[in-house]
Amino acid sequence: MKIGIIGTGAIGSILAEKLSQAGHHIKVTNTRAMPELEKIAARLGATAATIQDVAKDVDAIIFSMPFNAYKNLPKDLLKDVAQDVVVMDTSNYYPFRDGEIAELEDVPESVYISGILNRPLVKVFNNILEHTLKYKGKAVGAEGRIAISIAGDNEEHKKIVAEVVDQTGFDTVDGGSLSESWRQQPGTPAYCTELNEAELTQALADAVKGKAPAIRDLIMDKL
Template identity: 45%
Template structure:
């Protein structure tokens, strides 16, 4: 597939590596031009391009930037992109970074907000896994302890295509339904950065409680900020504890 990735940081950069390794043709862009992406381009064979070029002539677009930066994307950025091109949204809302976004504070699912800003449907996935897990925990298809990622969105065909990419990056996927229901995979939910298998994921999505999300998001964040980022499995364990997960870490 031809893939355009907006934002080549921790998550976007990891996807550049994984998609390139899986044989896809990848273009990437960031907020500060192409120079900063030179090494990643050399390492992976992906091309570093300007923002306007990353969304043209691609089969799928990935947006992986701080949520508030969605507002900085040019209103006409997608004007030359087919309305059928699936757009993956990996973004999460963290008020400490993004400031307060009233619609989200008032209960609008984060990806519905993103979709409204872009005026395009989006598919939510990769938001619920730490980038270190994304980079290190992928396994071959069929492995019993393979971690699974939820996929939410309103277009079945787009979700099928996105599930191929999730598989190519080393993870199972679970179509969990509409974008309106995608709050179940937001920060503070039992599936958020808890590295679950597909069976565990199904049960945990059911157990998500919207009213608890903000409080639990902040508890998870506090732990991340206090601890060594190298010890990311401790974050997974801690999140499982806060989210009252019944599962042992794989």
């Protein structure tokens, strides 16, 4: 596939490298000027693209940016992107880092991002730590393979995302619709707990709406 990745930080760069190694054609962008971006892209086995070009002529787009940076993206970025292009979002909201966003008391994080992008999307790669994503992938069928959850409203897109995840070395669990995606947000039992498929399925079911933000903030206080 041709995949555009927006953000080459911890998560975006690992995804670019792994998916390029899996045979995909990867374009990346970040906030840097072109000469520096070109060096980063080359290191990842990708090509450099401007923010305007990264979403053009691709089969899938992965947004992997700080939560509060999405509002800085060009407003019409996805306007001409066909509806069959799969859009993925890896983001998580941390108020200490991203500032308080009152709306998120009622709205799941990726529903909020979907509103900013004006586009349906699939929430994925958010409930796996950078270290886990980089080092703990295993071949399909291997014992103890870690699973990550996929939430979204388009079943066809979720199937494609599951294949992409598999190529990075992880199993997947269907986390339900995007409105159910609070079950995989920071502070939930499913968040970065390195569970296998059966355990993650249970963890998503065990999540209690409204409890996660307090747990998330407690963990950050302790860290």
